[in-house]
Amino acid sequence: MNEIGKPVFSTLQSLYPDPSIVYTHQWFSRSIYVDSYDVIIVGSGPAGMGAAFEIARKKPDTSILMIDKNKYSTGGMRNDCKMNFTYPIGFPLEYWDKSTAEQYLKDVTAFLAPDILHKSNIEVYQKRAERLGGSLLDIKQSHLGTDGGLILIKRLLADLDALGVTLALGETMLSVDEQKRQITTDTREISYRKLLIAPGRQGFHFLQRILTSLNVPFIDNIVDIGIRVETRIEHYPIVKDYYDPKFYFEDKVRTFCTNSGDAHVVKEKYVTSRGDTWYSVNGHAYSKERNRENGMANFAILKTVKFTAPLASGQAYAENLGLQAALMGGGRPLMQRVGDFRLGSRSKEDSFNSDYFDFTPTLKDCCPGDISLAMPSKILRNIWKAMKSLDTVVPGVLHPSTIMYYPEIKLYANKPVYRDAMFRVTQNIYLAGDGAGTSRGITAAWASGIRVAHGMLKDL
Numbered sequence: 001m002n003e004i005g006k007p008v009f010s011t012l013q014s015l016y017p018d019p020s021i022v023y024t025h026q027w028f029s030r031s032i033y034v035d036s037y038d039v040i041i042v043g044s045g046p047a048g049m050g051a052a053f054e055i056a057r058k059k060p061d062t063s064i065l066m067i068d069k070n071k072y073s074t075g076g077m078r079n080d081c082k083m084n085f086t087y088p089i090g091f092p093l094e095y096w097d098k099s100t101a102e103q104y105l106k107d108v109t110a111f112l113a114p115d116i117l118h119k120s121n122i123e124v125y126q127k128r129a130e131r132l133g134g135s136l137l138d139i140k141q142s143h144l145g146t147d148g149g150l151i152l153i154k155r156l157l158a159d160l161d162a163l164g165v166t167l168a169l170g171e172t173m174l175s176v177d178e179q180k181r182q183i184t185t186d187t188r189e190i191s192y193r194k195l196l197i198a199p200g201r202q203g204f205h206f207l208q209r210i211l212t213s214l215n216v217p218f219i220d221n222i223v224d225i226g227i228r229v230e231t232r233i234e235h236y237p238i239v240k241d242y243y244d245p246k247f248y249f250e251d252k253v254r255t256f257c258t259n260s261g262d263a264h265v266v267k268e269k270y271v272t273s274r275g276d277t278w279y280s281v282n283g284h285a286y287s288k289e290r291n292r293e294n295g296m297a298n299f300a301i302l303k304t305v306k307f308t309a310p311l312a313s314g315q316a317y318a319e320n321l322g323l324q325a326a327l328m329g330g331g332r333p334l335m336q337r338v339g340d341f342r343l344g345s346r347s348k349e350d351s352f353n354s355d356y357f358d359f360t361p362t363l364k365d366c367c368p369g370d371i372s373l374a375m376p377s378k379i380l381r382n383i384w385k386a387m388k389s390l391d392t393v394v395p396g397v398l399h400p401s402t403i404m405y406y407p408e409i410k411l412y413a414n415k416p417v418y419r420d421a422m423f424r425v426t427q428n429i430y431l432a433g434d435g436a437g438t439s440r441g442i443t444a445a446w447a448s449g450i451r452v453a454h455g456m457l458k459d460l
């Protein structure tokens with residue numbers, strides 16, 4: 001189970017079961033017959049939703065089953081839910097050229113009807129970044145917040161239900177038999193004509209098992225590794241002008257997933273194939289509507305690392321880094337104040353209580369320490385250089401009280417060999433979303449789902 005934002009989970013769980021939605025909870029007893037659907041969609045994240053809505057609206061007589069191992073979709077739609085509506089944010093370039101992505105983004109935008117956030121003064125920051133060899137992208141963004149995301153998910157599930165899509169929430173897909181066109185879940189066997197598997201980043205291992213069982217070749221040689229920075233908004237005031245500023249610096253380092261206002265750093269639990277646990281940090285914010293601003297901002301600063309022979313698996317590398325950090329942090333992620341880092345000393349419990357260190361870390365269960373003992377030096381050097389550039393563009397972000405949390409790792413680079421542009425991996429099986437490498441964000445995941453739907457619709 002993902003432990004991101006435990007309080008968020010409890011808020012969400014209180015929303016279910018919702019009397020306004022008729023859930024088809026077929027998992028309570030093992031069926032003696034094999035259920036059968038035209039389309040099965042595994043994963044109720046944006047990739048699964050994009051496909052489900054497109055098929056249900058374009059071909060309403062299609063029987064569609066959407067299953068999710070959780071009783072609600074996980075990922076960004078329910079954590080912060082900031083959405084980017086400008087190419088190339090979220091679109092891996094190997095699958096999306098500008099015109100294809102923009103064509104799909106038009107559909108995603110029309111469907112989600114976002115309130116695009118106003119930006120100001122960005123030319124000033126852009127000029128400063130360019131002088132340092134970097135850039136600041138001008139991206140159309142909306143922000144619902146973690147609470148707003150939950151409301152959106154609830155509405156979308158009700159809409160799918162109204163369109164006749166069968167929802168089986170709390171049911172886990174275990175395996176697939178493409179010969180029989182059948183999947184096995186933790187409660188039953190279900191047959192399909194077309195299958196979309198969109199299990200997100202958390203489904204990374206699961207998807208690799210499925211690909212291996214189907215003899216579909218894949219690589220996962222790219223990984224993003226970095227830190228999450230947390231500071232007071234007054235030390236990163238750009239967030240008042242631009243909610244999630246996308247800076248790109250040299251050495252493939254970029255800022256990512258900025259949250260502010262009522263912003264919190266959280267941790268995600270990962271378990272390796274050998275059963276060892278490690279944590280990656282992440283961040284989210286609630287909407288302004290809650291009126292509980294804590295005055296904090298957080299964002300990731302990540303370096304993309306691409307491996308070539310002989311190391312084939314970015315995931316294996318990332319897991320080892322995650323385990324190393326967990327070893328040093330007594331099973332927790334590490335955090336260090338910028339002031340301590342600059343002096344070459346570790347942070348300690350009392351680094352977070354005195355004088356300069358004037359705010360409490362929002363991630364409580366984290367170990368003060370020395371991130372430079374846990375992070376590969378090349379990655380740390382590149383990230384620190386980018387942070388110094390950022391401090392020149394937005395003076396103040398390297399205030400001694402600023403916290404650097406480590407590790408923040410993004411494993412979204414399973415790259416299967418696709419048979420066609422619609423993300424088909426076998427005659428009847430399609431993959432989409434972050435777990436399958438076709439997206440790195442909500443809107444691109446949604447676009448990937450629509451693209452799969454178009455592939456399926458040709459055959460249905």
Ligand SMILES: Cc1cc2nc3c(=O)[nH]c(=O)nc-3n(C[C@H](O)[C@H](O)[C@H](O)COP(=O)(O)OP(=O)(O)OC[C@H]3O[C@@H](n4cnc5c(N)ncnc54)[C@H](O)[C@@H]3O)c2cc1C
Binds near residue numbers: 202
């Ligand atoms: C904490 C956090 C915050 C984020 N914030 C943002 C943000 O603000 N903006 C943004 O654009 N992106 C954000 N992201 C990234 C975003 O979540 C993803 O890009 C997006 O959700 C990917 O969509 P997806 O459909 O591929 O996967 P997901 O949204 O992860 O959905 C996959 C679903 O599949 C289900 N599943 C997995 N395995 C199985 C199985 N075996 N059987 C049944 N169901 C299964 C999971 O329970 C899950 O609900 C965030 C991610 C995280 C983790």
